[in-house]
Amino acid sequence: MDITFKNVSYIYDMNTPIANLGLKNINLTIQSGSYTAIIGHTGSGKSTLLQHLNALLKPSEGTVVIGDRTITNQTNNKNLKPLRKQVGIVFQFAEHQLFEETVGKDIAFGPMNFGVSESESLEIAREMLQTVGLEDKYFDVSPFDLSGGQMRRVAIAGVLALKPSVLVLDEPTAGLDPKSRREMMTLFAQLQKEQQLTIILVTHQMDDVANYADHVIVLEKGQVIQDTTPKALFNQPEFVLAHGIGLPKATEFAVALKAQGFEMSELPMTTAALIEGLTPQLENKGK
């Protein structure tokens, strides 16, 4: 299910004195099965763009095409349900959306809302609990007795329970410890590979962009300023830094080494690639 934005602009509170530009003339395509990172400063329009992906917001101008659905400012709010089942959004601090008595019921809430029977929904819930790496013993526990990281997983399981084909993640690892963060990023990569999910990730973690995404879109003041691969983006460190985006740690380190006279034909994005480029320049010298 490809997603295409054609000349999309969005204005908050249009026709009021507090009207505020959210997005300006966005054109982009996100291919089915791809892993796209959306990056940019706080306030650059990332979250606004996300909300167009399942018509929570409709473009003030232009069209958003999601699979066979076309969304414009004329689109009626009726009949959006199938779209919202296909595009699952995990919002920032998703754990704040938990409300049910038990973890199982919370995860089953989505499917039941879409007409799946209670018993079948609970079965799906049990399966999703496992998918997000939580043990079965949590199924009948109150979600509010879990740690922050575990609650986040339950919320993600609730989105996955709708069996979406597009999974949209808005800073899904913010506030998690390094270990949970790694586990969660591994989970998303697995879902993409095993279930051919399209993943759209909003993040400030450039290392995650480098390690997981195959496509990156950079937003600034509501506009797309880059639409490329992580490798191509991070090999323009001057551009990246001028726009205050930040580099993956290994790339940043390599840039600093280069300034000290080390050779870096291509800037590495990972620690492994950095070591590979560095060792030939240092071998037989540390002995």
Next chain:
Amino acid sequence: MNSIEVKDLNYRYTKDGEDVLQNINFTVAAGEWIAIVGHNGSGKSTLTRNLNGLLAPTKGEVIIDGQLLSEATVWDIRRKIGIVFQNPDNQFVGATVEDDVAFGLENRQIPFETMHERVAAALAAVNMTNYAQKEPARLSGGQKQRVALAGVIAINPEIIILDEATSMLDPQGRQDIIHIVQDLQKQTKNTVLSITHDLEEAALADRILVMEGGHLIASGTPREIFSQHELLQEAGLTLPFAMDLAVKLNQAGIKLPGTFLSSKELIQQLWTLRSKM
């Protein structure tokens, strides 16, 4: 003078529940920068909520600035502590950004003129001057974190607690915030407690406290803490980038002496090594 003293602190949420904090003891000197690390659920946030009486210790004592925390002193003590929570939505009260930043000052009955100056200065410090008249609810996650920090900067309390206060900022924004607090601390010698998962940030602290399963399992300088690999593993922590790279270079046969807390130190060492050709 000690800014914070915690003695044999235990805390449980319900009477029959488990102790989520067990036998915590530590002191923080005035003007120290402390990073508190540990994985989610290790008790970091519960600990800080015990320091200003949002939660009352089940057992043990908390002494702030020489004053024992009790029902009688809690309001005095709260005046001395400013907390920036992880999710700023939990702490906004004002209808506009500047109202919100002014809230703490109003509570402290700061004169109107001074209040205006301090709100403007705090918003300028976090680079949010242009948003003074906006509604906090309409800001992005990172902008909200900046405003919440401005609220604390305006008060300039003796003790600043940052509870994952930069988790939603971009890398540049994160550095900016840390620099702002560092500058403030240089001028007014605030004590800073920063709960963080960002190990590069923890490496900048004077001292790191490591929490695990409700216990304080270690306390030491960043250099001491990050050289204990087993401890880090136990607490579910990774190494800062420069240290991790140095360890992996060692494994690849490039021997580097010492531990490197910052990229700068490591680059210096690599450069020295290379110039020995």
